[in-house]
Amino acid sequence: MRFLSFRKLFLRSRIALILVLLALFAAVSARTEEPAVFAISGARIFPVSGAPLEKGTVILRNGIIEAVGANVPIPPDARTLDGTGLTVYPGLIDGLCDAGLEEPRAPQAPGPPSARPGPPAAPAQPTQQAPAPPAAERPLLNSHVQAADLINPTNRKIESARAVGITTALVAPRTGIFEGQSSLVNLSGASVGAMVVKTPVAMHISLQSAGGFGGGYPSSLMGVVAFVKQTFLDAERYDVAWNIYNVHTGVVRPDYNHSLQALIPVLKRELPAVVPGDTPAQIQRAMELAQSFKLKCILSGGSEAARIAPLLKEKGVPVLLSMKFPERDRDSDPELEEELPVLRRRVEAPVNAAALAKAGVQFAFQSGDISSPRDFMRNIARSVEAGLPKDIAMRALTLTAAEIFGVAGKLGSIEKGKTANLTIATGDIFDSRTRVKYVFIDGKKYDITEPEPE
Structure with a gap:
């Protein structure tokens, strides 16, 4: 016992x-766990949607902005971050980049396969232009691909973007003529499901040809435009065929095609089409292509968009403005004189944004394929130095981008009820001496370490 x-x-x-x-x-x-409630107190606050606060407080709870103001009481359960000497901005938005994408930029696909019976044939192409293959066989038709399915949360570019204050980015597939559908993602580096803010955002179309004879289909710009138009015509017929089948009995069921199906929302203006264009001629071509199918168009690039700004304003076409400015090749002969058009483009690049703003054109900034996010921010600062008002520059990096992408109710400004994405810096974000200290993404704090000297 x-x-x-x-x-x-x-x-x-x-x-x-x-x-x-x-x-x-x-x-x-x-x-040790990240608290659900944060209070950033005593900081200068730029809500973007309203006047700046010289000294205010922002309360974040469970990933949402709970309160913002000059005399906001700090909840007893909040972890306080002293914002003295710091400036709080909405989380910055990159209007188009490849942060987090793992898909390589593949070369253009080889020529079309042999003809088979099936979908309608493409219209006649110019001399020595190969005929368009059927829609179901086109290797350059990737309209069904969504960027959200290509994201790697551990991609190092995510951390590099956060280091300059970027909390959200539009990412898009990059292969084919119909490249696929973009996704707006928060750069938290968490699971893909936790990163996606909205998908799809837009359909991205490239007008880049394979180039030259034997370089693949299509090998000319005219061929690319014909390919795009024929594909949209195929999608229209595809939609009609399915509508007839769904309404009537005794009708043969059409074949399902995921690429054509993905284009139906574009034709119905439910999904915008992002089309590239830099020179006035390219921009007009992109707009005419979109107009021929009454698409909701967003221009990407726009390096010379200022020269055609009145038309962009008239048509209400927003621009994802590239901040990749033309630079002289480092390996070029310093004694070699450059052509006048090249010099003109280099001089005009920083003033492009100011001219668009003056014309009333809606635009957001994109880094595109700029290798360094710091160069992206430097070139925006150069645009400010060239006459772009700081408030418009900040809006283009935040609220205007959110408006273009249809998420202005969630992102782009520091307001009660919006997602708790913030960029906290030591001063004016466009000043080269300023450093980003913290970013908040969905209410989670990320400390930014000092950058290595370049």
């Missing part, structure tokens, strides 16, 4: 010890 009593006492002691250890572990975890 004594042995049994001792054994029971021993077991009870062990259970009690385990419970105590579990309680201690829970207490330590509670102290």
